[in-house]
Amino acid sequence: MEVISDFFQAIPYDQILIQTLNGIVTGMILALIASGLTLIFGIMDVVNFAHGELFMLGAYIGVVVLATSGSFWLALVLATLVVAIIGAALQITTLRPLIGRDPLTTILATFGLSLVLQNYALWQFGPVARKIQEPITGQFTLFYLEYPWYRVLIAGLSAAIIGAFWLFLKYGTYGIWIRATTQDRVMAQAMGIPVPWVHTAAFAIGAGMAAASGVLFAPLVGVNHSMGLDWVLKAFIVVVVGGMGNLGGSIAASIFISLLEAYASIWVSPAQAVIVSFVVLILTLLFRPTGLFVPTPK
Amino acid sequence: MTASATAKVPLVEVEDIHTFYGKSHILHGVSLQVGRGEVVGLLGRNGVGKSTTLKTIMGLVNPSRGRVRFEGSATTGLPAHRLARIGIAYVPEDRRIFRLLTVMENLRTGLDRRGVSEARKQELLDKVFAYFPRLAERRNQAGGTLSGGEQQMLAIARAMMLEPKIILLDEPTEGLMPRMVSQIREIIEVLHREGVAILLVEQNVPLTLETSQRVYIMEKGVVRHQCAASELRVNDAVIHQYLGV
Numbered sequence: 261m262e263v264i265s266d267f268f269q270a271i272p273y274d275q276i277l278i279q280t281l282n283g284i285v286t287g288m289i290l291a292l293i294a295s296g297l298t299l300i301f302g303i304m305d306v307v308n309f310a311h312g313e314l315f316m317l318g319a320y321i322g323v324v325v326l327a328t329s330g331s332f333w334l335a336l337v338l339a340t341l342v343v344a345i346i347g348a349a350l351q352i353t354t355l356r357p358l359i360g361r362d363p364l365t366t367i368l369a370t371f372g373l374s375l376v377l378q379n380y381a382l383w384q385f386g387p388v389a390r391k392i393q394e395p396i397t398g399q400f401t402l403f404y405l406e407y408p409w410y411r412v413l414i415a416g417l418s419a420a421i422i423g424a425f426w427l428f429l430k431y432g433t434y435g436i437w438i439r440a441t442t443q444d445r446v447m448a449q450a451m452g453i454p455v456p457w458v459h460t461a462a463f464a465i466g467a468g469m470a471a472a473s474g475v476l477f478a479p480l481v482g483v484n485h486s487m488g489l490d491w492v493l494k495a496f497i498v499v500v501v502g503g504m505g506n507l508g509g510s511i512a513a514s515i516f517i518s519l520l521e522a523y524a525s526i527w528v529s530p531a532q533a534v535i536v537s538f539v540v541l542i543l544t545l546l547f548r549p550t551g552l553f554v555p556t557p558k
Numbered sequence: 559m560t561a562s563a564t565a566k567v568p569l570v571e572v573e574d575i576h577t578f579y580g581k582s583h584i585l586h587g588v589s590l591q592v593g594r595g596e597v598v599g600l601l602g603r604n605g606v607g608k609s610t611t612l613k614t615i616m617g618l619v620n621p622s623r624g625r626v627r628f629e630g631s632a633t634t635g636l637p638a639h640r641l642a643r644i645g646i647a648y649v650p651e652d653r654r655i656f657r658l659l660t661v662m663e664n665l666r667t668g669l670d671r672r673g674v675s676e677a678r679k680q681e682l683l684d685k686v687f688a689y690f691p692r693l694a695e696r697r698n699q700a701g702g703t704l705s706g707g708e709q710q711m712l713a714i715a716r717a718m719m720l721e722p723k724i725i726l727l728d729e730p731t732e733g734l735m736p737r738m739v740s741q742i743r744e745i746i747e748v749l750h751r752e753g754v755a756i757l758l759v760e761q762n763v764p765l766t767l768e769t770s771q772r773v774y775i776m777e778k779g780v781v782r783h784q785c786a787a788s789e790l791r792v793n794d795a796v797i798h799q800y801l802g803v
Contacts, residue, residue, distance in 0.1 A: 433670040440656045440667045447654040450616055451667045452642030452720060 274403040275526050281402070283522030285411045287515035288418035292473040294495040294502070294510040295422055296466030302505030303442045303462045305363060306355060309370040311470055311495065312488025313377035318343045318471025319478040319487065320381055323390045332395035336475045340468045347467025351460045359459070374488075381485035389482035392475070414476050421472060422511060425465070429507070438462055442505065497537050501544045503551020512553040516540075567630040569594045569724055569755050570615060570646075575624035577607075577614050584610045586779040587624065592724060595753040597746065599766035599787060601801060602776035608759040609651055611776070612726040615757070616648045617641045629723075643671070647722035651729045651759075653713040657702030661693050664701050664712055668719030686715040689745060707738035714745060724755040731762050743769060763801065767791050775800045 293315060300308045318339040325335040354369045396413060399406040429435035441448040441458045449455045474487075481487065498517060502509030517537050525533035544552050568591040577585040585607045592598045600608050613619040615626055617638040625634045633641055642648075647668075656664050665686070669679050687694035690711045696704060701712060710730055717725050727746075731739045739762070746769045749756060760766040766773065767787045775783040777800055790797055 433666065436659065436663050436666050436670070439659060439663075443656045443658055444654055446618060446638075447650070447656070448667065449638040450618065450642055450648040450650075451716065452639050452671065453667060454637075454639045456637075 272526060276523065278402055278405060278407070279522040279526055280519065281407070281411070283519035284515060285415045286522070287518030288415040288422075289473050289477050290491070290494055290498055290518055291422060291511040291514035292418045292476075293470055293491055294498045294514050295425065295507060296469040297492075297495050298499045298502065298505055298507055298510040299438075299462055300466045301499065302507075303438060304355070304359070304366075304459050306366045306370065307363070307496075308463075308466070309367060309492070310350070310373035310377060311370075311466070312490075312492030313374045313381075314343055314347060314467045314470040314488075315474040315491055316381060316483070316485065316488040317346065317377060318474030319392070319483040320385060320390070321471070322392055322475035322478055323385075323483055326392055332393070332475075335392070336472060339475045340472045343471030344464040344468030348460050348464040350467075351463035355463070356456060356459070359456070378485050378488075385485065387484070389484040391482055392478040394479035410479065414480075417476060418473065421469065425469070426507070434458075434461065494537060497541045501540055501552050503554035506551060506554050509551050509553035513551075516552075568592060568627075569596075569629060570757070571627040571630075572611070572615060573625050573627070575611075575614055575621040575626065577610055577619055577621045579610075579619075584779055585614065585621070588776070588779070588781055589624075590774050590781055590784070592755050592757050594723070595750070595755050596772065597750050597756045597758060597770045599770035599773040600757060600759045600776065601763065601766060601773060601797075603801060604761075606776045607779045608776055609728055612648065612728050612757065612759060616646060616726055618648075642668075642720055642722075645720075645723035647717035647720045647725045649713045649717050649725060649727050649730060651732065653709045655701035655704070655709045655712055655716075657700065659701055660698050661701060661704070661712055662697045664716050665719050668716050671720075682719055682721070686718055689748065690715055707734050707741075710734060710738070710742065711745075714742075718749075722754060724757065725749065726757050726759075728759045729761060730758075731760065731765060739765065763797060 293311065297308060297311050300306055300311075321339040321342050322335040325338045326332060329335070350373060354373060355366060358365050358369060394408070394410040396410050398409040400409060401407070429439060437448070437453045437458050438461070440451070440453060441455055445455055448458070494517075498513045499510050501517065502511070502513035517540055520536045520540065521533045524536045570592040572588060572590045574587045574589050575585055576583070576587055588607065588611055590598070590600070590611075600611065602608050610619060614621050617633065617636055617640075621634060625632050627633065628641070628644065628646065638648075656667065659667070665683065669682060687697075692708055693711055693715055696708065701709065704712060714725075714727075714730065730742045730746075734742065743765055746756060746758070750769070758766060758770060767790055770787040773785060773787045773790060774781050775796065782800060783796055785796070
């Protein structure tokens, strides 16, 4: 009996609770990035290597708007809209001409975009990280920690954006167009759906969501030209684990992996905790390559 | 164009089209016409290019030579979504229902167009639900969960949502139970009465001869024979020659 009670006393409940909260916050941000990535992959079969740079670009536009207007919320909205427009322009000029070609060409194209955008940011803003001030600075006491309300707000806002996106996909005419095109591009076209423009719109939406997550997350990490790299890598893992092109799967995988990493960092250093995502990725590819959070294919 | 001139121009005019899939030459100069409100059968053995002819008219495959005209103007090279908007609807052989979309959402892919009032949308829905009560019962069910016959009904109903001037109908009775086949026959007759033209590709020769006014017979990528359907009903030598039935 004593062994059992010792075991239960050894569990760090307070840390687990804190890490659950942390895991959900990063999970929601990751879900916001991965939703766009999986949307773009699902509809166009394009693996968007420039997704992290759209996230970074969003954060920088946030920095600029915040510096001139002083409003975080204006920065969030403008960054989302501007990056969505940039995304549409990039899709029309670089991806639309490649439709129907070898997928390798789109990988090279988006990888090229990623390099151009990164170096543009380096040239324009320099190597020193910029800071975005969080819009609310309040904290609440969680055991021995002063936990910032802003983190909770990030999770809430990300969930709200994803929820709105889901409703749009489910009920909106253009949402139905996006889902129809994802399932059968040719038949969608035969039903009068302007497929090339649906592709552009999907890319713009994905880009806008990446930008929104960039602005939301910037106060926690600082803004620099390579900030997209870590996130896009993790977003790729999540998209594969969740089942390529499966929106619900990506969201579930984002939270699942972020929680695992958060718990792991109770016992090992956060840098080592990253290994957890790769372990999940490898196990998924080995045992369930269609994705963890999708129904078993018949 | 005056009204009398419009009446003389065929609705769809296919002129000497050559179509390739990669290096294989599928159509070797197909020509055919469909008049306004006319039901035209396209017969032939498997693999002679009937489906490819429909896909070429729909703009899903580009012919390397020849042209397609719709209401007198050339449509060759236009994207399929433009053709769907000006009045050509396509019901493919494998139905191609959007499997994860509900019956209602499948219909909305054709219904949610600019310039269609809510009242008109409701009218169109009421009409197809009256023809296909099964679809009304299953309106919130995913397309992939329907039976083969129900999927065929949905594919036709979905095409009707576009209020087309012509429906390209590819083997609508393939693999269906006799009861379903007679329902397909009825809907073809209803569409004909409403003035919708149909280009019907079928393996079911009796059904084609009963529902069509004219028939084309294809062999190895070209049209070999054309005549009134009534001719073949009394003289089946041609059918024996080209179809071996």
